[in-house]
Structure formats: C-alpha cells, structure tokens
Amino acid sequence: xITLKESGPTLVKPTQTLTLTCTFSGFSLTYGGEGVAWxxxxxxxxxxxxxxxxxxxxxxxxxSLQTRLTITKDTSKKQVVLTMINMDPMDTGTYFCAHTPxxxxxxxxxxxxxxxxxxxxxSS
Amino acid sequence: xxxxxxxxxxSVFPGERATLSCxxxxxxxxxxxxxxxxxxxxxxxxxxxxxxxxAGIPARFSGSGSGTEFTLxxxxxxxxxxxxxxxxxxxxxxxxxxFGQGTRVEIK
Numbered sequence: 001x002i003t004l005k006e007s008g009p010t011l012v013k014p015t016q017t018l019t020l021t022c023t024f025s026g027f028s029l030t031y032g033g034e035g036v037a038w039x040x041x042x043x044x045x046x047x048x049x050x051x052x053x054x055x056x057x058x059x060x061x062x063x064s065l066q067t068r069l070t071i072t073k074d075t076s077k078k079q080v081v082l083t084m085i086n087m088d089p090m091d092t093g094t095y096f097c098a099h100t101p102x103x104x105x106x107x108x109x110x111x112x113x114x115x116x117x118x119x120x121x122x123s124s
Numbered sequence: 125x126x127x128x129x130x131x132x133x134x135s136v137f138p139g140e141r142a143t144l145s146c147x148x149x150x151x152x153x154x155x156x157x158x159x160x161x162x163x164x165x166x167x168x169x170x171x172x173x174x175x176x177x178x179a180g181i182p183a184r185f186s187g188s189g190s191g192t193e194f195t196l197x198x199x200x201x202x203x204x205x206x207x208x209x210x211x212x213x214x215x216x217x218x219x220x221x222x223f224g225q226g227t228r229v230e231i232k
Binding site: 039046047048049052060062063064096098104105106107108109110111112114115116117 | 155157159161165166167168169172178179210212213214215216217219220222223224225226
C-alpha cells in the first residue's frame with residue numbers, strides 16, 4: 001500500500017526558506033517510471049503543480065517558481081525534500097506530495113497517491 | 125496553455141447524469157487527468173490518459189475526448205460524489221498552469 005506524508009513548518013516568515021519533507025512507503029523510487037511530485041493549493045483555489053523528481057534523479061520545476069525551488073530525494077530514508085526560498089504571503093496554502101506512477105514525456109504528470117497535505121502560512 | 129472547465133457549478137438530482145467539460149487552449153492529445161476533491165482532503169485521481177479509470181474508481185465515472193475537448197461523466201450521481209472536480213494536462217513543456225479552475229458538483 002502506497003502512502004505519503006508531508007512534514008514541515010506550519011508558519012514561516014516572509015523572506016524565509018521553507019523546507020518540506022515527504023516521507024513515503026509502499027514504493028522505493030528506484031525503479032523505472034516512478035516519481036514524487038509536489039503540489040500546492042491556496043485556500044479556495046485550484047491545485048498547482050510545482051515540482052517533480054523521478055527515480056533517475058531527473059527534476060522538473062514549475063517555470064514561475066523554478067528559481068526558488070529545489071527538489072531532492074533520499075531513497076535510503078524514503079524521503080523527498082522540497083525547498084522554497086524567499087517565501088511570500090502569496091505562497092500560503094496546503095502543500096501536497098504525491099506519487100507519480102509513470103514517466104511522462106511532458107512537463108508535469110498525473111499522480112495516483114497523495115499525502116494528506118500540510119498547511120503552510122506565510123506571515124510576519 | 126490554459127485549461128478551462130465548465131460549468132463552474134453543476135447541480136444534479138441523485139441518480140441523474142452529470143457532465144463536466146474541460147477545454148484546453150491548444151491540443152494536449154489525450155494527456156489529461158481528472159481528480160475529485162472533497163473539503164479537507166487531497167485530490168483523488170479518477171481518470172488518466174483522458175479515458176482510463178484509475179484503480180478502485182467506480183464504473184459510473186468515465187472520461188472521454190482528445191485534442192482540446194474533454195468530458196468527465198458521472199452516469200448516476202450519488203451523494204458521495206459531491207465534490208470539486210479538476211482536470212489536469214500533463215503534456216506541455218514548460219509545465220505551467222496545468223490545472224483547470226474546477227467544477228463544483230452539488231446535489232439538487
């Protein structure tokens with residue numbers, strides 16, 4: 001059974017760096033095709049795809065955020081870490097990590113198992 | 125690329141058909157997914173590749189379309205289907221604005 005869980009701070013100040021950890025089970029992220037993606041969702045709005053890392057360490061980022069984002073994986077710990085620098089109140093929202101079951105040739109991909117999400121508020 | 129969903133809100137009697145639309149501003153062939161999201165929960169994958177049901181999804185959910193026009197159909201609406209439904213394209217590079225704005229489905 002695939003599960004994912006996000007962890008990290010619930011409150012960050014503007015200009016600070018956000019570090020979120022996705023701890024997963026039920027897959028290894030070492031086999032061909034698998035990936036872990038991050039999404040975020042401002043309150044009352046649609047989800048936004050923001051980053052993806054594949055089993056082969058290929059990384060993809062949302063163009064509007066890519067200068068602020070870093071995604072890494074540690075398969076021995078079964079974790080994927082997302083770092084976002086220079087946080088702004090507009091970055092407030094629920095952040096989700098999710099399992100991506102296949103390699104998509106496009107930019108993003110669909111995700112079949114999601115974590116419960118973690119609400120991050122950016123405020124001074 | 126812009127994904128446009130219609131209508132914004134859909135009210136349907138229990139047991140009746142619900143038809144949701146998603147339009148892409150340029151062709152995405154069949155690189156489209158549909159998700160269901162209930163309040164306080166993560167999105168749930170319903171359909172990928174425009175028409176393939178994800179594991180465990182009831183047969184009353186079906187997807188169709190290709191190119192720029194896509195449809196999610198709930199053949200017989202159940203009370204547990206009340207949710208917001210999103211479409212997501214996953215073909216375009218760069219991967220910007222991948223989701224539509226959502227359709228809220230309500231029981232009439």
